[in-house]
Amino acid sequence: MTDVVLDGVEKVYPSGHTAVRNMRLRINDGELFVLLGPSGCGKSTILRMIAGLEEITSGILWLNGAVANELQPRDRNVAMVFQEGALYPHRTVRGNMMFPLEVSGDDRAQATAKVVELARALGLxxxxxxxxxxxxxxxxxxxxxxxxxxxxxxxxxxxxxLSSLDAGLRTELRVEIAALVRSSGTTTVYVTHDQVEAMTMADRMAVLRDGVLEDVGTPEQVYADPATAFVAAFLSNPPMNMFQATLWAVEGEGLLLDLGPQRLNLPWDDPRAASLISHHGQSVIVGIRPDTLVPIEAGSPARPGTVLSGQVRALEFHGHEWLAYAEAGIPTVEASEVGRVAPPAPPEPEPTRLVDRLRALLGGRAEGGGEPAPEEHAGHHRRSDLIFRAGPGGRPNRGDRVALTVDLDRILLFGADGRRVTPVPR
Known part of the structure:
Protein backbone atom coordinates (compact mmCIF):
# COMPACT_ATOMS: atom_id res chain seq x y z
CA MET A 1 0.00 0.00 0.00
CA THR A 2 1.93 3.03 -1.25
CA ASP A 3 1.07 6.42 -2.62
CA VAL A 4 3.69 8.87 -3.84
CA VAL A 5 3.58 12.65 -3.49
CA LEU A 6 6.12 15.06 -4.95
CA ASP A 7 5.65 18.43 -3.24
CA GLY A 8 7.59 21.17 -5.03
CA VAL A 9 10.43 18.79 -5.88
CA GLU A 10 13.38 20.19 -7.84
CA LYS A 11 16.63 18.73 -9.12
CA VAL A 12 19.53 21.04 -9.96
CA TYR A 13 22.89 19.53 -10.92
CA PRO A 14 26.23 21.08 -9.88
CA SER A 15 26.65 22.38 -13.45
CA GLY A 16 23.58 24.56 -12.86
CA HIS A 17 21.30 22.52 -15.14
CA THR A 18 17.77 22.26 -13.73
CA ALA A 19 16.39 18.82 -14.63
CA VAL A 20 13.12 19.03 -12.67
CA ARG A 21 11.29 22.24 -11.72
CA ASN A 22 8.77 22.63 -8.88
CA MET A 23 7.19 19.21 -9.48
CA ARG A 24 3.82 18.81 -7.71
CA LEU A 25 2.36 15.40 -8.39
CA ARG A 26 0.35 12.74 -6.58
CA ILE A 27 0.44 9.05 -7.58
CA ASN A 28 -2.31 7.06 -5.90
CA ASP A 29 -2.00 3.69 -4.22
CA GLY A 30 -2.29 0.80 -6.71
CA GLU A 31 -2.17 3.11 -9.72
CA LEU A 32 -0.29 2.45 -12.96
CA PHE A 33 1.03 5.96 -13.51
CA VAL A 34 2.98 6.90 -16.64
CA LEU A 35 5.52 9.71 -16.96
CA LEU A 36 5.60 10.74 -20.62
CA GLY A 37 7.74 13.24 -22.48
CA PRO A 38 10.58 13.70 -24.97
CA SER A 39 14.17 12.78 -24.16
CA GLY A 40 15.71 15.06 -21.55
CA CYS A 41 12.42 16.22 -20.02
CA GLY A 42 13.26 14.92 -16.52
CA LYS A 43 11.07 11.81 -16.33
CA SER A 44 13.92 9.36 -15.53
CA THR A 45 15.35 11.85 -13.02
CA ILE A 46 12.00 11.85 -11.19
CA LEU A 47 12.02 8.05 -11.15
CA ARG A 48 15.56 7.98 -9.74
CA MET A 49 14.66 10.52 -7.04
CA ILE A 50 11.69 8.35 -6.00
CA ALA A 51 14.02 5.32 -5.87
CA GLY A 52 16.63 7.23 -3.84
CA LEU A 53 19.28 7.01 -6.57
CA GLU A 54 19.30 10.81 -7.04
CA GLU A 55 19.37 13.45 -4.30
CA ILE A 56 16.48 15.91 -4.19
CA THR A 57 17.71 19.50 -4.39
CA SER A 58 14.57 21.01 -2.82
CA GLY A 59 11.00 20.04 -2.06
CA ILE A 60 9.59 17.00 -0.27
CA LEU A 61 9.03 13.42 -1.42
CA TRP A 62 6.34 11.55 0.49
CA LEU A 63 6.06 7.75 0.33
CA ASN A 64 2.91 6.39 1.94
CA GLY A 65 2.49 9.47 4.13
CA ALA A 66 6.09 9.68 5.36
CA VAL A 67 8.86 12.04 4.26
CA ALA A 68 11.35 9.97 2.24
CA ASN A 69 14.00 12.54 1.23
CA GLU A 70 16.67 11.05 3.48
CA LEU A 71 15.62 7.39 3.22
CA GLN A 72 18.27 5.07 1.75
CA PRO A 73 17.18 3.14 -1.39
CA ARG A 74 17.20 -0.17 0.52
CA ASP A 75 14.70 1.26 3.04
CA ARG A 76 12.11 2.34 0.46
CA ASN A 77 10.88 -1.15 -0.55
CA VAL A 78 11.12 -0.14 -4.19
CA ALA A 79 11.85 -2.42 -7.17
CA MET A 80 13.16 -0.98 -10.42
CA VAL A 81 13.37 -2.30 -13.99
CA PHE A 82 15.70 -0.57 -16.43
CA GLN A 83 15.75 -0.37 -20.21
CA GLU A 84 18.21 -3.25 -20.61
CA GLY A 85 16.92 -5.47 -17.80
CA ALA A 86 20.35 -5.66 -16.08
CA LEU A 87 20.22 -9.41 -15.34
CA TYR A 88 23.15 -11.24 -13.76
CA PRO A 89 24.74 -12.92 -16.82
CA HIS A 90 26.15 -15.90 -14.85
CA ARG A 91 22.77 -16.79 -13.31
CA THR A 92 19.89 -18.56 -15.04
CA VAL A 93 16.39 -17.09 -15.17
CA ARG A 94 15.62 -19.12 -12.04
CA GLY A 95 18.77 -17.82 -10.34
CA ASN A 96 18.06 -14.20 -11.23
CA MET A 97 14.50 -14.41 -9.92
CA MET A 98 15.62 -16.31 -6.82
CA PHE A 99 18.35 -13.82 -5.91
CA PRO A 100 16.19 -11.22 -4.04
CA LEU A 101 14.61 -14.03 -1.98
CA GLU A 102 18.03 -15.45 -1.13
CA VAL A 103 19.21 -12.04 0.05
CA SER A 104 16.15 -11.60 2.26
CA GLY A 105 16.61 -15.11 3.74
CA ASP A 106 13.32 -16.66 2.58
CA ASP A 107 12.73 -20.38 3.04
CA ARG A 108 14.30 -22.07 0.01
CA ALA A 109 11.44 -24.47 -0.73
CA GLN A 110 8.86 -21.70 -0.57
CA ALA A 111 11.08 -19.39 -2.63
CA THR A 112 11.52 -22.05 -5.33
CA ALA A 113 7.77 -22.62 -5.58
CA LYS A 114 7.22 -18.87 -5.79
CA VAL A 115 9.76 -18.49 -8.61
CA VAL A 116 8.23 -21.35 -10.61
CA GLU A 117 4.73 -19.88 -10.23
CA LEU A 118 5.80 -16.40 -11.34
CA ALA A 119 7.87 -17.78 -14.23
CA ARG A 120 4.78 -19.60 -15.47
CA ALA A 121 2.73 -16.38 -15.24
CA LEU A 122 5.42 -14.58 -17.27
CA GLY A 123 5.65 -17.33 -19.90
CA LEU A 124 9.20 -18.23 -18.83
CA LEU A 162 10.45 -1.73 -23.84
CA SER A 163 12.30 0.95 -25.79
CA SER A 164 15.05 -1.37 -27.08
CA LEU A 165 12.58 -3.98 -28.42
CA ASP A 166 11.03 -4.17 -31.88
CA ALA A 167 7.53 -2.77 -32.47
CA GLY A 168 5.67 -6.10 -32.49
CA LEU A 169 7.26 -7.26 -29.24
CA ARG A 170 6.60 -3.90 -27.57
CA THR A 171 2.90 -4.23 -28.38
CA GLU A 172 2.77 -7.74 -26.94
CA LEU A 173 4.73 -6.94 -23.78
CA ARG A 174 2.94 -3.70 -22.92
CA VAL A 175 -0.34 -5.64 -22.71
CA GLU A 176 1.30 -8.30 -20.50
CA ILE A 177 3.05 -5.79 -18.24
CA ALA A 178 -0.10 -3.73 -17.70
CA ALA A 179 -2.12 -6.85 -16.85
CA LEU A 180 0.59 -8.19 -14.53
CA VAL A 181 1.12 -5.04 -12.45
CA ARG A 182 -2.62 -4.43 -12.19
CA SER A 183 -3.20 -7.98 -10.97
CA SER A 184 -0.47 -7.51 -8.34
CA GLY A 185 -2.05 -4.26 -7.11
CA THR A 186 1.41 -2.69 -6.79
CA THR A 187 1.72 1.06 -7.29
CA THR A 188 3.69 1.42 -10.52
CA VAL A 189 5.45 4.43 -12.05
CA TYR A 190 6.31 3.79 -15.70
CA VAL A 191 8.56 6.08 -17.76
CA THR A 192 8.29 6.24 -21.56
CA HIS A 193 8.69 8.62 -24.50
CA ASP A 194 6.22 6.55 -26.56
CA GLN A 195 2.75 8.15 -26.73
CA VAL A 196 1.01 4.91 -27.69
CA GLU A 197 2.56 3.08 -24.73
CA ALA A 198 1.41 5.80 -22.35
CA MET A 199 -2.12 6.04 -23.75
CA THR A 200 -2.74 2.28 -23.76
CA MET A 201 -1.18 1.42 -20.39
CA ALA A 202 -1.83 4.29 -17.98
CA ASP A 203 -4.53 4.69 -15.37
CA ARG A 204 -3.31 8.27 -15.26
CA MET A 205 -0.40 10.00 -16.93
CA ALA A 206 1.74 13.13 -16.64
CA VAL A 207 3.27 14.90 -19.65
CA LEU A 208 6.58 16.67 -19.01
CA ARG A 209 8.73 19.11 -20.95
CA ASP A 210 12.03 20.68 -19.84
CA GLY A 211 11.49 19.40 -16.30
CA VAL A 212 8.08 21.08 -16.02
CA LEU A 213 4.73 19.34 -15.56
CA GLU A 214 2.60 20.30 -18.58
CA ASP A 215 -0.52 18.21 -17.89
CA VAL A 216 -1.82 15.33 -15.79
CA GLY A 217 -4.97 13.21 -16.00
CA THR A 218 -6.38 10.02 -17.47
CA PRO A 219 -5.35 9.25 -21.07
CA GLU A 220 -8.83 10.24 -22.24
CA GLN A 221 -8.69 13.58 -20.40
CA VAL A 222 -5.20 14.51 -21.57
CA TYR A 223 -5.96 13.59 -25.18
CA ALA A 224 -9.41 15.17 -25.49
CA ASP A 225 -8.73 18.23 -23.31
CA PRO A 226 -4.98 18.95 -23.32
CA ALA A 227 -3.89 21.79 -21.06
CA THR A 228 -1.23 23.13 -23.45
CA ALA A 229 -0.43 23.27 -27.15
CA PHE A 230 2.65 21.14 -26.52
CA VAL A 231 0.58 18.32 -24.97
CA ALA A 232 -1.97 18.47 -27.79
CA ALA A 233 0.74 18.18 -30.45
CA PHE A 234 2.78 15.57 -28.58
CA LEU A 235 -0.21 13.24 -28.26
CA SER A 236 -1.38 13.66 -31.83
CA ASN A 237 -0.57 11.02 -34.42
CA PRO A 238 -0.74 11.94 -37.28
CA PRO A 239 0.55 15.44 -36.44
CA MET A 240 -1.96 18.03 -35.31
CA ASN A 241 -2.47 21.14 -37.44
CA MET A 242 -1.27 24.11 -35.37
CA PHE A 243 -2.08 27.50 -36.88
CA GLN A 244 -1.50 31.10 -35.83
CA ALA A 245 -4.67 33.20 -35.76
CA THR A 246 -6.03 36.51 -34.48
CA LEU A 247 -9.30 36.37 -32.57
CA TRP A 248 -11.92 39.03 -33.29
CA ALA A 249 -15.28 39.41 -31.53
CA VAL A 250 -17.64 40.84 -34.16
CA GLU A 251 -21.19 41.88 -33.30
CA GLY A 252 -23.70 39.98 -35.38
CA GLU A 253 -21.11 37.49 -36.67
CA GLY A 254 -19.59 35.83 -33.64
CA LEU A 255 -15.95 35.07 -32.94
CA LEU A 256 -13.75 35.18 -36.02
CA LEU A 257 -10.48 33.26 -36.16
CA ASP A 258 -8.44 35.20 -38.68
CA LEU A 259 -5.93 32.76 -40.23
CA GLY A 260 -4.56 35.24 -42.76
CA PRO A 261 -5.90 34.20 -46.17
CA GLN A 262 -8.68 32.12 -44.56
CA ARG A 263 -10.89 32.28 -41.50
CA LEU A 264 -13.17 30.27 -39.25
CA ASN A 265 -16.24 31.54 -37.43
CA LEU A 266 -17.47 30.45 -33.98
CA PRO A 267 -21.11 31.48 -33.28
CA TRP A 268 -21.98 33.41 -30.12
CA ASP A 269 -23.83 30.41 -28.69
CA ASP A 270 -20.62 28.33 -28.72
CA PRO A 271 -19.94 27.22 -25.09
CA ARG A 272 -16.39 28.60 -25.36
CA ALA A 273 -17.48 32.13 -26.34
CA ALA A 274 -17.50 33.51 -22.78
CA SER A 275 -13.86 32.51 -22.25
CA LEU A 276 -12.72 33.59 -25.71
CA ILE A 277 -14.19 37.09 -25.78
CA SER A 278 -11.46 38.41 -23.44
CA HIS A 279 -8.90 37.51 -26.15
CA HIS A 280 -10.41 39.96 -28.66
CA GLY A 281 -7.68 41.30 -30.92
CA GLN A 282 -5.08 38.90 -29.52
CA SER A 283 -3.02 36.18 -31.13
CA VAL A 284 -4.19 32.62 -30.46
CA ILE A 285 -3.13 29.15 -31.58
CA VAL A 286 -5.73 26.96 -33.30
CA GLY A 287 -5.23 23.19 -32.97
CA ILE A 288 -7.04 21.03 -35.53
CA ARG A 289 -6.58 17.26 -35.59
CA PRO A 290 -6.56 15.68 -39.07
CA ASP A 291 -9.68 13.64 -38.33
CA THR A 292 -11.69 16.83 -37.74
CA LEU A 293 -11.17 17.86 -41.38
CA VAL A 294 -13.54 16.20 -43.87
CA PRO A 295 -13.18 16.69 -47.66
CA ILE A 296 -16.24 18.26 -49.28
CA GLU A 297 -17.45 16.81 -52.56
CA ALA A 298 -17.68 19.25 -55.47
CA GLY A 299 -21.01 21.05 -55.51
CA SER A 300 -21.91 20.14 -51.89
CA PRO A 301 -23.05 23.08 -49.73
CA ALA A 302 -21.03 24.17 -46.70
CA ARG A 303 -21.74 26.74 -44.00
CA PRO A 304 -19.48 29.82 -44.32
CA GLY A 305 -16.80 30.04 -41.65
CA THR A 306 -16.47 26.25 -41.33
CA VAL A 307 -14.33 25.53 -44.41
CA LEU A 308 -10.58 25.59 -45.07
CA SER A 309 -9.05 24.94 -48.47
CA GLY A 310 -5.70 24.18 -50.04
CA GLN A 311 -3.84 22.44 -52.85
CA VAL A 312 -2.64 18.88 -52.25
CA ARG A 313 1.15 18.67 -52.52
CA ALA A 314 1.90 15.29 -50.89
CA LEU A 315 0.20 12.00 -50.05
CA GLU A 316 1.19 9.19 -47.68
CA PHE A 317 -0.30 5.69 -47.87
CA HIS A 318 -1.00 4.12 -44.45
CA GLY A 319 -2.80 0.97 -45.57
CA HIS A 320 -6.27 1.71 -44.19
CA GLU A 321 -6.15 5.36 -45.21
CA TRP A 322 -4.23 8.10 -46.99
CA LEU A 323 -2.73 11.09 -45.21
CA ALA A 324 -2.80 14.22 -47.37
CA TYR A 325 -0.84 17.47 -47.07
CA ALA A 326 -2.47 20.52 -48.67
CA GLU A 327 -0.70 23.88 -49.02
CA ALA A 328 -3.11 26.42 -47.49
CA GLY A 329 -1.02 29.55 -46.97
CA ILE A 330 -1.88 29.66 -43.25
CA PRO A 331 0.96 30.50 -40.81
CA THR A 332 1.84 27.43 -38.73
CA VAL A 333 3.14 27.19 -35.16
CA GLU A 334 5.87 24.89 -33.84
CA ALA A 335 4.12 23.66 -30.67
CA SER A 336 7.34 22.24 -29.20
CA GLU A 337 8.69 25.80 -28.85
CA VAL A 338 5.54 27.56 -27.58
CA GLY A 339 5.67 28.44 -23.87
CA ARG A 340 9.04 26.75 -23.43
CA VAL A 341 11.13 27.51 -20.35
CA ALA A 342 14.32 29.12 -21.61
CA PRO A 343 17.45 27.83 -19.83
CA PRO A 344 19.74 30.53 -18.42
CA ALA A 345 22.57 31.44 -20.77
CA PRO A 346 25.95 30.16 -19.53
CA PRO A 347 28.42 32.91 -18.62
CA GLU A 348 30.85 33.70 -21.41
CA PRO A 349 34.50 33.08 -20.53
CA GLU A 350 36.70 36.14 -20.35
CA PRO A 351 39.02 36.21 -23.41
CA THR A 352 42.65 35.99 -22.34
CA ARG A 353 44.76 36.19 -25.49
CA LEU A 354 44.91 39.34 -27.60
CA VAL A 355 43.48 37.50 -30.60
CA ASP A 356 40.58 36.27 -28.44
CA ARG A 357 39.84 39.79 -27.23
CA LEU A 358 39.92 41.06 -30.81
CA ARG A 359 37.61 38.26 -31.97
CA ALA A 360 35.14 39.06 -29.17
CA LEU A 361 35.16 42.77 -30.06
CA LEU A 362 34.67 42.13 -33.77
CA GLY A 363 32.00 39.47 -33.17
CA GLY A 364 33.72 37.08 -35.53
CA ARG A 365 37.13 35.83 -36.65
CA ALA A 366 40.25 37.85 -36.16
CA GLU A 367 42.48 37.79 -39.22
CA GLY A 368 44.84 34.85 -39.11
CA GLY A 369 43.35 33.39 -35.96
CA GLY A 370 41.09 30.37 -35.59
CA GLU A 371 38.11 29.15 -37.59
CA PRO A 372 35.15 31.27 -38.65
CA ALA A 373 32.16 31.23 -36.34
CA PRO A 374 29.66 28.52 -37.36
CA GLU A 375 26.68 29.76 -39.34
CA GLU A 376 23.53 29.96 -37.27
CA HIS A 377 20.42 28.26 -38.56
CA ALA A 378 16.89 29.19 -37.68
CA GLY A 379 15.88 25.52 -37.50
CA HIS A 380 13.21 23.56 -39.31
CA HIS A 381 9.85 25.22 -39.91
CA ARG A 382 6.90 23.19 -41.13
CA ARG A 383 5.21 24.28 -44.32
CA SER A 384 1.76 25.85 -44.07
CA ASP A 385 0.05 22.54 -44.71
CA LEU A 386 -3.40 21.30 -43.84
CA ILE A 387 -2.97 17.67 -42.85
CA PHE A 388 -6.10 15.57 -43.29
CA ARG A 389 -7.17 11.94 -43.67
CA ALA A 390 -8.74 10.40 -46.75
CA GLY A 391 -10.17 6.91 -47.19
CA PRO A 392 -8.59 4.48 -49.70
CA GLY A 393 -11.42 5.00 -52.19
CA GLY A 394 -11.74 8.78 -51.93
CA ARG A 395 -8.23 10.15 -51.87
CA PRO A 396 -7.38 13.29 -53.85
CA ASN A 397 -4.51 13.52 -56.31
CA ARG A 398 -1.41 15.68 -56.02
CA GLY A 399 -2.18 19.13 -57.34
CA ASP A 400 -5.93 18.93 -56.62
CA ARG A 401 -7.66 21.84 -54.90
CA VAL A 402 -9.59 20.58 -51.88
CA ALA A 403 -12.17 22.15 -49.59
CA LEU A 404 -12.38 20.73 -46.06
CA THR A 405 -15.17 21.24 -43.58
CA VAL A 406 -13.96 21.75 -39.99
CA ASP A 407 -15.71 20.26 -36.97
CA LEU A 408 -15.59 23.48 -34.93
CA ASP A 409 -16.73 21.73 -31.75
CA ARG A 410 -13.47 19.76 -31.73
CA ILE A 411 -10.90 22.46 -32.48
CA LEU A 412 -8.61 23.45 -29.59
CA LEU A 413 -7.70 27.05 -28.80
CA PHE A 414 -4.55 28.15 -26.96
CA GLY A 415 -3.16 31.52 -25.97
CA ALA A 416 0.16 32.87 -27.24
CA ASP A 417 1.81 31.27 -24.17
CA GLY A 418 0.56 27.84 -25.23
CA ARG A 419 -1.98 27.43 -22.40
CA ARG A 420 -5.60 26.52 -23.19
CA VAL A 421 -7.83 29.57 -23.52
CA THR A 422 -10.91 27.70 -22.34
CA PRO A 423 -11.13 25.87 -18.96
CA VAL A 424 -9.67 22.36 -18.88
CA PRO A 425 -12.02 19.92 -17.09
CA ARG A 426 -10.29 17.49 -14.71
Missing part, protein backbone atom coordinates in the same frame (compact mmCIF):
# COMPACT_ATOMS: atom_id res chain seq x y z
CA UNK A 125 8.59 -21.72 -17.44
CA UNK A 126 10.17 -23.46 -20.46
CA UNK A 127 13.36 -21.38 -20.27
CA UNK A 128 13.72 -21.05 -16.51
CA UNK A 129 17.12 -22.78 -16.50
CA UNK A 130 18.64 -20.82 -19.38
CA UNK A 131 21.22 -18.05 -19.07
CA UNK A 132 20.30 -14.46 -20.10
CA UNK A 133 22.69 -14.59 -23.06
CA UNK A 134 20.56 -17.30 -24.69
CA UNK A 135 17.29 -15.35 -24.40
CA UNK A 136 15.63 -12.85 -26.73
CA UNK A 137 15.23 -9.23 -25.69
CA UNK A 138 11.60 -9.73 -24.71
CA UNK A 139 12.40 -12.82 -22.65
CA UNK A 140 15.16 -10.97 -20.80
CA UNK A 141 12.77 -8.13 -19.97
CA UNK A 142 10.21 -10.64 -18.67
CA UNK A 143 12.89 -12.14 -16.44
CA UNK A 144 13.90 -8.68 -15.17
CA UNK A 145 10.27 -7.88 -14.38
CA UNK A 146 9.93 -11.23 -12.61
CA UNK A 147 13.03 -10.54 -10.50
CA UNK A 148 11.56 -7.17 -9.47
CA UNK A 149 8.04 -8.49 -8.74
CA UNK A 150 9.20 -11.55 -6.77
CA UNK A 151 10.14 -9.28 -3.86
CA UNK A 152 6.54 -8.03 -3.60
CA UNK A 153 7.68 -4.39 -3.38
CA UNK A 154 5.37 -1.62 -2.28
CA UNK A 155 6.42 0.47 -5.29
CA UNK A 156 7.39 -0.67 -8.78
CA UNK A 157 9.45 1.68 -11.00
CA UNK A 158 9.98 0.98 -14.71
CA UNK A 159 12.36 3.11 -16.79
CA UNK A 160 11.57 2.65 -20.52
CA UNK A 161 11.67 -1.17 -20.26
Missing amino acids: NTMIDRLPGTLSGGQRQRAAIGRALIREPSLFLMDEP
